[in-house]
Every structure is written in C-alpha cells, then in structure tokens.
Amino acid sequence: MQVARLAGVSPITASRALSTPDKVSADALQRVRDAVKRSGYVRNMLAGGLASSRSRLVAAIVPTIAGSVFLDMVQALTVTLNDAGYQVMLGQSGYDNSREDSLLDAIIGRRPDGIVITGVMHSAHARQRLIASGIPVVETWDLTPHPVDMLVGFSHEQTGAAVARYVMEHGYRHAAVISANDVRARRRAQAFVDTIREDGAATVAPVQWVSAPTNLKQGRLTLPRLLERHPETDSVFCSSDLLALGVMIEAHARGIPVPSRLGVIGFGDLSFAAELHPPLTTVRIEGARIGERAAGFIVQRAAGETVEQRILDIGYSIVSRGSA
Amino acid sequence: MQVARLAGVSPITASRALSTPDKVSADALQRVRDAVKRSGYVRNMLAGGLASSRSRLVAAIVPTIAGSVFLDMVQALTVTLNDAGYQVMLGQSGYDNSREDSLLDAIIGRRPDGIVITGVMHSAHARQRLIASGIPVVETWDLTPHPVDMLVGFSHEQTGAAVARYVMEHGYRHAAVISANDVRARRRAQAFVDTIREDGAATVAPVQWVSAPTNLKQGRLTLPRLLERHPETDSVFCSSDLLALGVMIEAHARGIPVPSRLGVIGFGDLSFAAELHPPLTTVRIEGARIGERAAGFIVQRAAGETVEQRILDIGYSIVSRGSA
DNA sequence: GTGAAAGCGCTAACAG
DNA sequence: CTGTTAGCGCTTTCAC
Numbered sequence: 140m141q142v143a144r145l146a147g148v149s150p151i152t153a154s155r156a157l158s159t160p161d162k163v164s165a166d167a168l169q170r171v172r173d174a175v176k177r178s179g180y181v182r183n184m185l186a187g188g189l190a191s192s193r194s195r196l197v198a199a200i201v202p203t204i205a206g207s208v209f210l211d212m213v214q215a216l217t218v219t220l221n222d223a224g225y226q227v228m229l230g231q232s233g234y235d236n237s238r239e240d241s242l243l244d245a246i247i248g249r250r251p252d253g254i255v256i257t258g259v260m261h262s263a264h265a266r267q268r269l270i271a272s273g274i275p276v277v278e279t280w281d282l283t284p285h286p287v288d289m290l291v292g293f294s295h296e297q298t299g300a301a302v303a304r305y306v307m308e309h310g311y312r313h314a315a316v317i318s319a320n321d322v323r324a325r326r327r328a329q330a331f332v333d334t335i336r337e338d339g340a341a342t343v344a345p346v347q348w349v350s351a352p353t354n355l356k357q358g359r360l361t362l363p364r365l366l367e368r369h370p371e372t373d374s375v376f377c378s379s380d381l382l383a384l385g386v387m388i389e390a391h392a393r394g395i396p397v398p399s400r401l402g403v404i405g406f407g408d409l410s411f412a413a414e415l416h417p418p419l420t421t422v423r424i425e426g427a428r429i430g431e432r433a434a435g436f437i438v439q440r441a442a443g444e445t446v447e448q449r450i451l452d453i454g455y456s457i458v459s460r461g462s463a
Numbered sequence: 464m465q466v467a468r469l470a471g472v473s474p475i476t477a478s479r480a481l482s483t484p485d486k487v488s489a490d491a492l493q494r495v496r497d498a499v500k501r502s503g504y505v506r507n508m509l510a511g512g513l514a515s516s517r518s519r520l521v522a523a524i525v526p527t528i529a530g531s532v533f534l535d536m537v538q539a540l541t542v543t544l545n546d547a548g549y550q551v552m553l554g555q556s557g558y559d560n561s562r563e564d565s566l567l568d569a570i571i572g573r574r575p576d577g578i579v580i581t582g583v584m585h586s587a588h589a590r591q592r593l594i595a596s597g598i599p600v601v602e603t604w605d606l607t608p609h610p611v612d613m614l615v616g617f618s619h620e621q622t623g624a625a626v627a628r629y630v631m632e633h634g635y636r637h638a639a640v641i642s643a644n645d646v647r648a649r650r651r652a653q654a655f656v657d658t659i660r661e662d663g664a665a666t667v668a669p670v671q672w673v674s675a676p677t678n679l680k681q682g683r684l685t686l687p688r689l690l691e692r693h694p695e696t697d698s699v700f701c702s703s704d705l706l707a708l709g710v711m712i713e714a715h716a717r718g719i720p721v722p723s724r725l726g727v728i729g730f731g732d733l734s735f736a737a738e739l740h741p742p743l744t745t746v747r748i749e750g751a752r753i754g755e756r757a758a759g760f761i762v763q764r765a766a767g768e769t770v771e772q773r774i775l776d777i778g779y780s781i782v783s784r785g786s787a
Numbered sequence: 788g789t790g791a792a793a794g795c796g797c798t799a800a801c802a803g
Numbered sequence: 804c805t806g807t808t809a810g811c812g813c814t815t816t817c818a819c
Contacts, residue, residue, distance in 0.1 A: 140812070149790050154814065164788060179595055184572040185513045186812035189795050194509060196552075196573075204528070205538045214529045217555055221562070226569060228520075229553045231541055238545070245550060248508040249520075271503055355735045381735070388740050411679045411705070416712050464796070473806050478798060488804060510796035513811050790819080795812105802807080 146174035157182055188250065196251040197437055200230045200242060202258075202321070203352055208379065208407040208426065209257055212279065215430030216255060223438050225252065232257075234321050234351040240265055247272045253437030258322060259283045259290075275440040277433040280424075281323060282452060289440075289449045291432045295323050298422055298455045299330030302376050302404060305457055307340045311374035311402050315344040317361050317382055319351035324378035327406070331376055344369040353378065358385020363393075374402035374463060380409040380421055387415060387462065402463030417461030424455055470498035481506055512574065520575040521761055524554045524566060526582075526645070527676055532703065532731040532750065533581055536603065539754030540579060547762050549576065556581075558645050558675040564589055571596045577761030582646060583607045583614075599764040601757040604748075605647060606776060613764075613773045615756045619647050622746055622779045623654030626700050626728060629781055631664045635698035635726050639668040641685050641706055643675040648702035651730070655700055668693040677702065682709020687717075698726035698787060704733040707743055711786065726787030741785030748779055 143153035148167055156163045156171035163171075174180070188194035197220050201209045217227040230246060232239040243265055246254060253275045260266050260278060269276055269287050276288040281295065306314050314335055318328035328346045335343040347365050349357040358377060362385070366372060377383040383405030387397055395401050397417060405412060408423035432451055439446055467477035472491055480487045480495035487495075498504070512518035521544050525533045541551040554570060556563040567589055570578060577599045584590050584602060593600055593611055600612040605619065630638050638659055642652035652670045659667040671689050673681040682701060686709070690696060701707040707729030711721055719725050721741060729736060732747035756775055763770055 150812085151791085151814075152789060155789090158814090162788075167788080179592065181568055181571045181592075181596070183513075183574060183812055185509050185518060185574055186795090187814070189507075189509045189513055189797085190812075190814040192795075198550075199553075203538065204541075205534045210529045210534075213553070214527065214555065217528075217553055221554065221566065221569070224569075226522075226552045226554070226573060228550045229537070229541055230545065230550070231538065242545065244505055245545070245548075247505045249550060250507060250509055268503065268505075272505070355738045359738055384735065385738060388738060392740055411708065414679045414683055414709060414712060416716055474796085475798070475807085476805060479805090482798090486804075491804080507796055510811090511798070513813085514796075514798040516811075788819105790817100792816090792818105794815085798809105798811085800807100800809090803805085 142171065142174045142178055142180040145178055146170040192250065193441065194250050194252055195225050196228060196249055197225050197253040197255065197434075198228045198230060198246040198249070198251045199255045200232050200239070200246070200257060202234045202236075203231050204229070205352065207352055208409070208424070209280070211426030212257075212430040212433075215427040216434050219431050219434035220438070223434070225438075236262070243268060247274065250274075252441045253277065255279060255433045255437070260287050261322075275437055277436050279429050279433055282450070286450060289436045289446060291429050291436070291451045291453060293424060293453055293455050295326040296330040299327035300334040301455070301457060302327075302422060303331045303334035303338070305459075306374050306376065306402065306404070306463070307335065307338060309402065309463065311463075312341045313344070313369070313371040313373045314341050315365055315369060315372045315375045316346045316378075317358065317365065317375055317386065318346050318348060318378040319353045319382075320348045321351040324351065324406075327378060328376075342371075344372060349382070353382045355381050355385040355388070358382040358387075359389040360385075362386045362389045373400065374404070376404045378406055380405035380407040380412050380419060383419055383421065383462070384411070384415065387419070398461065398463050404463045408458055412458075413460065415462070420460045420463040421458050422455055423458050425453055428453055466495065466498045466502055466504040469502055470494040516574065517765065518574050518576055519549050520552060520573055521549050521577040521579065521758075522552045522554060522570040522573070522575045523579045524556050524563070524570070524581060526558045527555050528553070529676065531676055532733070532748070533604070535750030536581075536754040536757075539751040540758050543755050543758035544762070547758070549762075560586070567592060571598065574598075576765045577601065579603060579757045579761070584611050585646075599761055601760050603753050603757055606774070610774060613760045613770060615753050615760065615775045615777060617748060617777055617779050619650040620654040623651035624658040625779070625781060626651075626746060627655045627658035627662070629783075630698050630700065630726065630728070630787070631659065631662060633726065633787065635787075636665045637668070637693070637695040637697045638665050639689055639693060639696045639699045640670045640702075641682065641689065641699055641710065642670050642672060642702040643677045643706075644672045645675040648675065648730075651702060652700075666695075668696060673706070677706045679705050679709040679712070682706040682711075683713040684709075686710045686713045697724070698728070700728045702730050704729035704731040704736050704743060704745055707745065707786070708735070708739065711739060711743070722785065722787050728787045732782055736782075737784065739786070744784045744787040745782050746779055747782045749777055752777055
C-alpha cells in the first residue's frame with residue numbers, strides 16, 4: 140500500500156484509518172488522510188472485497204428498465220445503497236426471463252453482498268444456485284409464502300380482487316381487462332376476473348392480452364378490438380398506466396366519454412396519472428419504498444444481523460380519481 | 464481452485480478452459496466443464512479482476528433514472544455490455560451533480576474497465592481524477608471539442624437553433640420556451656432564443672425555467688403563467704416531452720386549440736409522443752444508439768485497440784407531427 | 788493502538 | 804498444450 144509508506148505507517152494501519160477511523164490514533168489518522176490527499180489514492184475494492192469477502196456490491200435484476208414501473212425502486216435502491224457505501228449492478232433479465240439464468244451466473248461471480256430480484260424466482264435451477272451461493276436475496280414486487288430468502292412485495296391476487304370490487308361498487312356492470320402477459324399482471328387480471336365472476340354483480344369479458352412491456356399504443360389499438368366484440372363494456376382495468384392512457388386517448392378520439400360511458404383504471408400511478416383529463420384512477424405501489432426496504436434488508440444482513448421478519452407486504456392502494 | 468482438482472488439471476488450465484477454451488485440449492476442456500457442472504462452480508471475478516486488472520465492470524452515471532430520457536441509453540448499454548461479458552454499475556449523480564464527486568471515488572475504487580458519464584465532465588477536480596485513473600471514459604449526450612477521453616453525443620446548440628428555425632418556418636411569430644434548468648436543456652433554450660432574436664422573423668418571450676427532472680405537472684402549471692404575461696405567444700418549445708404533454712393537456716383543458724392557436728414542441732420523442740392527440744412534434748435523440756456506441760467504445764478500448772475517432776456526433780432529428 | 792505474517796482466488800509470465 | 808512460480812492489493816488473525 141503506497142499510501143501507507145507515504146504516511147509512515149504500516150499498511151494495516153492505513154487500511155484501518157480508512158475503514159474504521161475510530162480504531163486509530165488521531166495522529167495516525169491525520170497522517171494517512173494527508174497522504175491520501177497528496178497522492179490521490181483510491182482504495183482498490185476488488186482487492187478489499189477479495190480479502191474480506193465483502194464486495195459491497197449489490198445486484199439488482201429487473202425485467203427491463205425502459206419505461207417501466209420499476210424505476211422508482213431502482214432509483215431508491217441505488218441511492219440508499221450508495222449512501223451506505225455500496226454500488227449497484229444493474230441487470231435486465233427480459234420479460235421472458237430468457238436472460239435470467241446466464242445473468243445470475245455472471246452476478247454470482249461478482250460475489251455481491253446481496254441480490255435484489257424483481258418477482259419471485261421460479262426456475263428451480265436458479266433457486267438452487269442462489270441458495271447455494273449463500274448470498275442474501277430479496278425478491279420483490281410479489282408475495283409468496285416460501286421466498287428464497289427475503290421478500291418485499293404485495294399480493295397481485297389481492298390487488299386484482301380489490302380493483303374488481305371497486306369496479307362493481309362504482310356501479311359498472313360490464314367489466315373488461317387489458318393486461319400484459321407477464322406473470323404478475325396475469326395474476327392480477329385473473330383475480331379480477333374471478334372476483335367478478337364469483338360475485339355476479341357484473342359480467343366480465345375475456346382478458347385482452349398484450350405483450351410486456353406495455354405501451355400507450357397497445358392501449359389505443361386494443362380498445363377498439365375490445366369494444367367491437369363486447370360493445371356493452373363499461374369499464375376497463377388496464378395492467379399499466381400507459382395502457383390506460385392509450386385507452387383514454389383512444390376513447391377521447393372516438394368521442395367515448397370517460398368515466399360516464401367508460402371507466403378506466405390503470406396500474407402504477409406514474410407521475411402523469413394525476414394530471415390526465417380526467418385524472419386517472421389507478422393502483423399505487425410504493426416502488427421507492429420497496430427499494431428502500433430491500434436495501435435495508437441487505438445492509439442489515441451484511442452487518443451480520445439476522446432478519447427475523449423476512450417477508451414484508453408493503454400493500455397497494457387504489458387511488459380513486461376521475462376516470463372510474 | 465477446487466474445480467481444477469476435481470478435473471485433475473492445474474488451476475491455470477482450468478482458468479484457461481473457462482476464459483479461452485480454444486487454447487486448451489478437447490480432453491481437458493471436457494473434464495473441466497464436467498467438474499464445473501458437478502460442483503456448481505462459479506468463477507470469482509473479484510479475484511480474477513484483481514489478478515488481471517480487468518474487472519469487466521463498467522460504470523454508468525446518469526443524473527437520475529426516474530422518468531428520464533436516459534433510459535434507452537442505460538438499457539442499451541447494459542444489454543450490449545452484458546452480452547460482451549461485462550456488468551454495469553449504475554450511479555445517480557443528481558441533476559445538481561451534488562453526488563458526482565463522491566460517486567466518482569466510489570466508482571474508481573472498483574477499477575471498472577470503463578466509465579460512461581451523462582454530460583461532459585465539468586468539475587476540474589473530477590476530470591483530473593478521472594484522467595489520473597487511466598480508466599476509459601465516454602462522455603455522452605453532449606458535445607465538446609475537448610472530451611476527457613471519448614464522446615458520444617450531439618450539439619444542444621444546434622438542436623435549439625434547428626427548432627427555432629422550424630418554428631419560424633412554420634409561420635409562428637411569438638415563440639416561448641419552457642425549459643428545465645439543467646446544463647444541457649439550458650443550452651438548447653439559449654440557442655433557441657438567440658436564433659430567433661438574430662433572425663428577427665419572430666419574437667421570443669423570456670424562458671420559463673422549471674427545475675429538473677421535469678414532469679407533466681410543471682407543464683400544466685407553467686403554461687398559464689406564460690400566457691398571462693405573454694398572451695401573444697403562439698408556440699412553445701418544451702425541454703422535455705413530459706413538459707410538452709403537460710402543456711397540451713392544459714391547453715386542452717382551457718380550450719386552446721393545438722396547433723392552430725398554440726404550437727407545441729417537445730424533446731425526447733418518448734414512446735407516447737406519437738400517440739398523443741394531436742401527435743407531438745418533438746426532437747428525437749437515439750438514446751439506444753448512444754448506449755450501444757458507448758459500449759462499443761469501451762469494449763474496443765478494453766480489447767487494447769486504440770480508438771482513433773474518439774468523438775462521435777450522433778445528431779438529432781426533428782420529428783414533425785401534428786402539434787406544431 | 789499498532790504491526791507481521793499469511794492468504795483471499797485468480798491469472799500473468801515464463802518455461803517446458 | 805500444460806504447468807510452475809509469483810503476485811495482484813488488500814484484510815484477517817494473532818501477537819505485542
């Protein structure tokens with residue numbers, strides 16, 4: 140350690156001065172800091188990580204980052220972890236999980252101090268590798284009684300059912316769903332349909348599936364198809380705010396009044412939702428909170444503490460606005 | 464290396480089997496691969512990086528990831544680099560660059576094989592550290608004759624001027640600008656204003672500044688303020704599509720017809736732009752291409768090749784649609 | 788509070 | 804094509 144020579148102390152003292160300054164005499168600390176400043180020394184964390192087997196690296200895996208609902212989580216995760224001295228490695232698995240397995244190996248190879256995954260891990264192979272690696276794992280954006288390790292999420296079934304009840308309580312009688320075909324959206328859609336069928340206060344048209352990641356255009360294109368086959372439809376639950384926006388724009392273009400003739404409900408509560416015309420009724424998930432809590436779990440685990448409450452349901456809320 | 468024992472070869476042969484399979488006999492290769500499969504071995508890249516001083520890590524620094532125009536770049540960057548065997552570390556510097564310096568030290572400490580920065584590096588201190596580190600750097604989303612190292616971007620001055628000409632050519636006579644107060648948006652706004660002033664074919668109101676990152680709400684709130692002070696305004700150049708969307712929604716709410724009474728131009732060509740009503744005229748930057756090219760630069764450099772053309776102007780294009 | 792010795796797991800360099 | 808030797812730069816451990 141060059142900086143140790145410059146400061147006239149042993150390497151280990153320099154190391155301690157940088158990581159645990161209170162375990163070093165004021166004098167030594169001062170000299171090390173001077174030497175650091177003079178030489179522009181930056182500690183090599185590859186070497187540090189190898190020696191201590193604490194890489195201070197956390198991996199985050201999301202299906203995709205472009206235009207998605209996971210941004211708030213990633214944002215909160217990186218900021219929270221950076222503040223705690225960690226860096227975040229970002230991986231995109233693709234909505235079909237095609238890249239998940241290879242990504243996982245690449246990630247485990249870095250010996251991160253934690254892995255945050257979007258969704259619950261389904262592939263048995265991947266689960267096994269993760270468990271074998273011994274790396275703390277936080278699954279997010281979903282709920283399962285048997286997580287790989289830790290979990291911060293919410294129930295898509297409950298969410299879908301709650302939206303169904305909302306729709307029925309607000310007097311709609313002919314519901315419809317436009318949903319992405321990814322695992323989680325699918326479960327919300329299914330729960331929505333089941334709840335309405337069971338209750339019987341309304342009818343529900345077969346789900347219109349679109350491919351993830353969803354966009355505005357799909358909403359515009361799907362609404363006419365839906366209305367053609369099910370003209371009685373008086374409300375649509377969309378699996379994303381972007382879809383809902385597309386539906387609203389298309390409805391507007393066709394002179395279909397929202398919410399009187401057609402109720403529209405989104406998912407995500409993206410920043411634009413409240414500003415639409417009428418403002419969008421939607422489901423809000425506190426993505427930033429997921430990120431913060433996931434970060435917290437990992438930092439806690441890295442500090443050697445055991446996390447007793449390993450499943451955290453952060454819930455959802457239906458934000459009732461003008462569109463339904 | 465446990466896996467080497469299992470395969471009955473020396474550690475270095477196992478290492479070669481994994482990184483340069485063609486430099487190893489078919490027999491040895493097979494045995495190593497079997498051993499890997501049986502033991503679930505994953506190579507420790509911390510150790511590898513330390514030994515080879517090639518970490519196969521690339522850092523990306525963006526102001527913020529939430530709701531931003533940089534997503535396509537980050538997306539393309541991670542995917543391209545993952546395919547080349549690299550991982551991407553994500554850092555968020557904040558629009559005020561407040562975190563940039565500390566982030567930079569944390570990043571340099573990881574000894575990444577490359578750093579991709581959004582914007583050009585202004586702080587002299589940071590520039591110096593970066594150069595001293597010897598790490599390949601790609602600055603993006605901007606143009607300067609003297610980049611730290613490599614550059615993939617475009618000219619905000621040219622872009623602003625081009626939009627100004629577009630506005631004048633389309634018969635607008637009283638232009639206005641709503642712009643984020645970040646460095647790059649500011650330069651576009653300034654060039655827009657200067658070009659119109661110099662030409663004289665139109666007047667231009669003082670720029671309405673809003674704080675970055677921009678959102679739809681700011682657009683809605685700013686339009687009335689603008690029209691109050693400058694009722695003659697017949698066109699608005701917004702520094703982001705979200706601002707433009709806010710302006711269009713507010714115009715709609717107030718019964719101001721777009722584009723006949725008010726032309727609206729955005730920036731970014733986000734996915735919703737083409738689907739608005741009327742579709743949004745905007746400036747398109749190929750963010751994904753920036754990401755790919757930046758990745759290419761770094762991979763090339765990591766392969767030991769010298770990059771002779773180190774400044775790449777990927778340009779901009781004005782997408783003329785219905786709103787102006 | 789400080790240091791000496793050893794080693795984290797891998798790969799560069801050289802030799803065979 | 805394969806192996807030996809050495810060492811990347813740090814931290815752990817144990818002693819003082």
